[in-house]
Amino acid sequence: xxxxxxxxxxxxxxxxxxxxxxxxxxxxxxxxxxxxxxxxxxxxxxxxxxxxxxxxxxxxxxxxxxxxxxxxxxxxxxxxxxxxxxxxxxxxxxxxxxxxxxxxxxxxxxxxxxxxxxxxxxxxxxxxxxxxxxxxxxxxxxxxxxxxxxxxxxxxxxx
Amino acid sequence: xxxxxxxxxxxxxxxxxxxxxxxxxxxxxxxxxxxxxxxxxxxxxxxxxxxxxxxxxxxxxxxxxxxxxxxxxxxxxxxxxxxxxxxxxxxxxxxxxxxxxxxxxxxxxxxxxxxxxxxxxxxxxxxxxxxxxxxxxxxxxxxxxxxxxxxxxxxxxxxxxxxxxxxxxxxxxxxxxxxxxxxxxxxxxxxxxxxxxxxxxxxxxxxxxxxxxxxxxxxxxxxxxxxxxxxxxxxxxxxxxxxxxxxxxxxxxxxxxxxxxxxxxxxxxxxxxxxxxxxxxxxxxxxxxx
Ligand SMILES: Cc1cc2nc3c(=O)[nH]c(=O)nc-3n(C[C@H](O)[C@H](O)[C@H](O)COP(=O)(O)OP(=O)(O)OC[C@H]3O[C@@H](n4cnc5c(N)ncnc54)[C@H](O)[C@@H]3O)c2cc1C
Ligand code: FES
Ligand code: FES
Numbered sequence: 001x002x003x004x005x006x007x008x009x010x011x012x013x014x015x016x017x018x019x020x021x022x023x024x025x026x027x028x029x030x031x032x033x034x035x036x037x038x039x040x041x042x043x044x045x046x047x048x049x050x051x052x053x054x055x056x057x058x059x060x061x062x063x064x065x066x067x068x069x070x071x072x073x074x075x076x077x078x079x080x081x082x083x084x085x086x087x088x089x090x091x092x093x094x095x096x097x098x099x100x101x102x103x104x105x106x107x108x109x110x111x112x113x114x115x116x117x118x119x120x121x122x123x124x125x126x127x128x129x130x131x132x133x134x135x136x137x138x139x140x141x142x143x144x145x146x147x148x149x150x151x152x153x154x155x156x157x158x159x
Numbered sequence: 160x161x162x163x164x165x166x167x168x169x170x171x172x173x174x175x176x177x178x179x180x181x182x183x184x185x186x187x188x189x190x191x192x193x194x195x196x197x198x199x200x201x202x203x204x205x206x207x208x209x210x211x212x213x214x215x216x217x218x219x220x221x222x223x224x225x226x227x228x229x230x231x232x233x234x235x236x237x238x239x240x241x242x243x244x245x246x247x248x249x250x251x252x253x254x255x256x257x258x259x260x261x262x263x264x265x266x267x268x269x270x271x272x273x274x275x276x277x278x279x280x281x282x283x284x285x286x287x288x289x290x291x292x293x294x295x296x297x298x299x300x301x302x303x304x305x306x307x308x309x310x311x312x313x314x315x316x317x318x319x320x321x322x323x324x325x326x327x328x329x330x331x332x333x334x335x336x337x338x339x340x341x342x343x344x345x346x347x348x349x350x351x352x353x354x355x356x357x358x359x360x361x362x363x364x365x366x367x368x369x370x371x372x373x374x375x376x377x378x379x380x381x382x383x384x385x386x387x388x389x390x391x392x393x394x395x396x397x398x399x400x401x402x403x404x405x406x407x408x409x410x411x412x413x414x415x416x417x418x419x420x421x422x423x424x425x426x427x428x429x430x431x432x433x434x435x436x437x438x439x440x441x442x443x444x445x446x447x448x449x
Contacts, residue, residue, distance in 0.1 A: 004162055021162035021204060022194065044192050045259055046345070057232060057261040063191045064262070065184070067162045068206060111257065132344035133256020 011079030048134035100138035176317030186262030221327030246334030280353030293318035333440025402427030
């Protein structure tokens with residue numbers, strides 16, 4: 001069976017890989033490209049730990065075939081910090097202790113960043129609905145919501 | 160397994176017609192789960208998202224044609240579509256999480272043929288039709304003609320849905336969809352109800368469509384429910400009759416998500432509430448009230 005050659009853009013860099021038709025984008029990110037920031041919590045679209053942004057849309061990379069990424073622009077957690085400079089959301093997550101074990105954190109950060117890009121002034125309810133597909137078994141969610149709201153307020157102040 | 164990316168409907172039809180074991184991939188939110196669980200082993204995956212005409216929402220004859228590859232998130236961002244068919248858009252907006260909505264399509268929800276599919280009762284109430292392309296050409300079929308049983312559709316070999324059409328909305332009309340789930344997000348409907356109705360100049364309901372989800376092997380389009388509304392002003396007596404008719408029509412199963420008695424009761428409650436929302440929306444156009 002011949003493997004599929006894919007050319008795509010990941011975090012702004014043109015990237016090529018070979019994949020099987022049945023491999024997911026998450027499989028390729030983690031196992032071929034050594035980008036292990038996206039996590040596999042469930043593999044069935046329920047937990048959001050594998051969240052990435054494809055052509056501006058938040059999706060579960062466990063429910064997208066790697067071959068589908070041809071010609072698309074994929075953004076992952078690895079593209080969030082600029083070198084040692086954390087993204088404001090990452091900084092706030094540390095300040096608010098919005099993570100414990102951290103397995104849900106990359107997915108939540110990617111999802112929250114996408115929300116704030118679309119809506120710089122979300123209500124708490126909007127944040128909670130937006131992140132309803134990101135499960136966290138540790139924090140009880142409250143600190144996560146506070147961190148996102150606080151980041152949004154800061155970014156608005158800075159703008 | 161092969162991965163195919165046709166760029167025209169004809170190519171997609173040819174691929175499907177040549178290979179009965181091939182499967183259409185739209186958003187993949189059902190297909191990939193089943194593939195990964197080993198429940199299906201297709202010979203080929205036909206990704207329809209590179210077929211340009213299937214990726215757009217366009218106006219047609221006063222209504223809306225929604226390409227079979229359009230994700231529900233895009234419908235939700237379309238203000239004019241939402242203004243015409245808020246119930247249909249809300250039903251698609253209930254599918255899964257933000258992440259799922261970034262991929263899930265109306266046509267995929269329909270072709271997956273789950274009795275609990277959220278957008279299907281809303282589409283049926285709206286008199287939506289599915290455009291089907293196949294080796295013999297194109298045909299339009301009412302949405303209720305597609306699912307024939309749990310996981311089964313009336314699509315023939317080589318056929319696929321290319322778009323869903325929501326007709327022009329008549330004046331003084333409103334639609335609504337409600338479902339019951341134990342939490343507010345991310346769950347499969349225990350019961351769902353879609354209603355679309357039209358008021359006449361006197362504020363009486365002149366036309367109504369009522370569809371009940373998750374209470375039978377396929378979504379029920381209920382004439383007896385519609386009849387309780389037609390000719391009334393949607394007063395309490397009519398709504399009580401609607402609830403009773405919905406409970407009587409429902410033929411649910413007992414499962415971990417709900418008992419038969421619970422589902423029969425809740426379908427009546429949801430029908431009543433959905434009717435009230437639809438009437439408010441229809442009246443809003445004439446400046447009337449509930
Ligand atoms: C975490 C999670 C939560 C979910 N929550 C909900 C929910 O709340 N409510 C709900 O109703 N559903 C829910 N679903 C199910 C699923 O998201 C929906 O049914 C969705 O609308 C499927 O659309 P899709 O484009 O992803 O379909 P796909 O997975 O691409 O396809 C589904 C099926 O239809 C076939 N198909 C797709 N498009 C066509 C076409 N154009 N012509 C012919 N056949 C076609 C495919 O071959 C496949 O068999 C959920 C799924 C997940 C993973
Ligand atoms: S791993 Fe993708 S949603 Fe859980
Ligand atoms: S911090 Fe452990 S799952 Fe969220």
